[in-house]
Amino acid sequence: MNPATTATTTAATAPRSAAISAIGLRKSYGDKVVLDGIDLRIPEGTVFALLGPNGAGKTTTVEILSTLITADEGEARIAGHDVTADGDSVRRQIGVTGQFAAVDGLLTAEENLLLMADLHHLGKHEGRRRAAELLERFELAEAARKNVATFSGGMRRKLDLAMTLVGSPRIIFLDEPTTGLDPRSRRVMWELIRGLVKDQGVTIFLTTQYLEEADQLADRIGVLDHGKLVAEGTADELKRRIPGGHVRLQFADETHLATAADLFGVATRDDESLTLQIPSDGTLTNLRAILDVLDSTGVQAESLTVHTPDLDDVFLTLTGRQNAPATTSAASQKESNR
Secondary structure, three states: OOHHHHHHHHHHHOOOOEEEEEEEEEEEEOOEEEEEEEEEEEEOOOEEEEEOOOOOOHHHHHHHHOOOOOOOEEEEEEOOEEOOOOHHHHHHHEEEEOOOOOOOOOOEHHHHHHHHHHHOOOOHHHHHHHHHHHHHHOOOHHHOOOEHHHOOHHHHHHHHHHHHOOOOOOEEEEEOOOOOOOHHHHHHHHHHHHHHHHHHOOEEEEEOOOHHHHHHHOOEEEEEEOOEEEEEEOHHHHHHOOOOOEEEEEOOOHHHHHHHHHHOOOOEEEOOOOEEEEEOOOOHHHHHHHHHHHHHHOOOOOEEEEEOOOHHHHHHHHHOOOOOOOOOOOOOOOOOOO
16 A cells, blocks of 8 residues: 555554543532532544533533632643643634624724734734634624624624634534524524634534533534443434434335234334334434334335434433423523532
């Protein structure tokens, strides 16, 4: 094999460096244990979403990793820097956007960005260049000289994220970034977040109350409950861990339905709808096995639908909660007790 090809292949398959890592993080407030020993490894240029009910410890995790508070035990590194011993270096690498837009309503959008540029010690010319670039990217150029108090919720959240980017951070913590936004504004924010990762290689650590948001954005998802990381994986991996997946077959008549029902003893039959529900993990191998059984006996189905558990099912099963993190109505609730 050509040495150049070998080098390229090795580089392509090598694991990415960790942008964020943590081992055994613990934090208590009095007798209340908020974090009970969590481990994390988040590769560069990826989106990691942390899900959990109110009080699970999501915000506390963000605060520790962004150097706002210290852990009682354990260690964490951001871009290779220890969050406790080398906090200044960590802060130069990160940006943080909290649950509520931290913008000054008495200033214009441009003035808010220029203020951040001053805080990052950018020169006057560079600060104005950076502000203009971000206003354009976030489609706020036309409103640049309007007071932020007149902005909609979606515009304020966009400006808040733009302010986070003034210092060109490589790692961004987004603590429930779309809280309270309407569906259209939420999707605009999603596209902005995707662009940061795809175009600039930024690493995103996202906490969210929107299960769909995690499903849409995250490369990997962690589920936090009572201070413990009870599960971690891709959305598909987490869904496969939960029972309830099935293949639904519909037949043209009762004869074909009855024949198929005899072939799959564990299936659930519905004579009224002429359907058969067969337990399935949703994998291609499992689906092919079902189709092979039908083909071997000449039984034909009119339609086939694959049903897999969603993140609501994952959340309910892993946390034992009666209600998943709100997909709409309770999204504005701030996490209580950290």
